[in-house]
Amino acid sequence: MTTSPVEPSDTTTATLIPVRDAVIFDLDGVIVDSLAVMNEAFTRAYAEVVGDGPAPFEEYQRHQGRYFTDIMEIMGLPLEMEEPFVRESYRLAKEVRVFDGIVELLTTLRARGLRLAIATGKAGERARSLLDVLGLLPYFDHVIGSDEIPRPKPAPDIVLHALDLLGVTAERAVMVGDAPTDMASAQGAGVSTAAAVWATIDEEELLACGPDVVLRGPADLLAVCPAIPGH
Missing domain, CATH: 1.10.150 (DNA polymerase; domain 1)
Structure with a gap:
């Protein structure tokens, strides 16, 4: 799948956080509308x-x-x-439908030098198969399922494992999720959280978790993920 990078929208509600080297995404409700x-x-x-x-x-x-x-x-x-x-x-x-703006977001993040991972409640094999069917698998360095760690979300294990695989510290990563379990898992691992509200079931409950960033659309993430020097 080929597309062009995009620039962040003017509607971001995010408060800028430090430069990141990696983004960890939930899958359902963030990348895909399943x-x-x-x-x-x-x-x-x-x-x-x-x-x-x-x-x-x-x-x-x-x-x-x-x-x-x-x-x-x-x-x-x-x-x-x-x-x-x-x-x-x-x-x-x-x-399964890919959310509008996701392909452009992933393309831009990769062009900026960030490493990307999926940390999902799905089983790993099923998550990788779905991403492959949808043509999205090549965008991600790692795809981790809940059956591949000792304790699934809301425990921090899946995010900690993603950090290990990506080779980044918690301070240099951000997790994008649409559910309180995503926020709890990331917060337990010491990772900044970005609440994706474009398809969340209960926005009020999600925001009550105290995410560091609120994203109204996929492109809003670009404001907190500038290019890594040299890219």
Whole structure:
């Protein structure tokens, strides 16, 4: 996928923070709009394992950012829902939409010399497969799933692992997320937080987490990620 870098918008609400060497992104609700696909996969899995009746997808949404099996335990739903949910998610992957402005953002960040990673509540293999299907995988140095660390979000493990793989200190990175679990994970790792509000389920709850930066659109991140010297 080829595109041109863009410059930051004039509408950023961010307060500038120190220069960064790396950006760690959540996946769903930040890079991709997977809500419709997630809803269909969840509904099919619920019908297959639990049976008749409305699938409690709105409650599931409130736990976004956590690993699927953790959400099932919180909601008191059978862990057997994971297999059909994952199966349907793979089947529907091509229907997932990339948010407007994301490709331009990733292109510009790479041109500026920043290293990029994904730290997601998804399993790593499924996250990498989805990004590959959507043509986004080459933008990222590392893609880490919740099944690849000891403790998933809101624990800091996934962000700490991303820092290790990227070879940067916490002070030189920022995490972009759309859920309180993202903010908690980054804050626990000592990483600055950027709240992506373009698709968050509950903006008020997200902002109550005290993010360092509020992003109204993807390009707003460019204001806090200037080019690394030499790029």
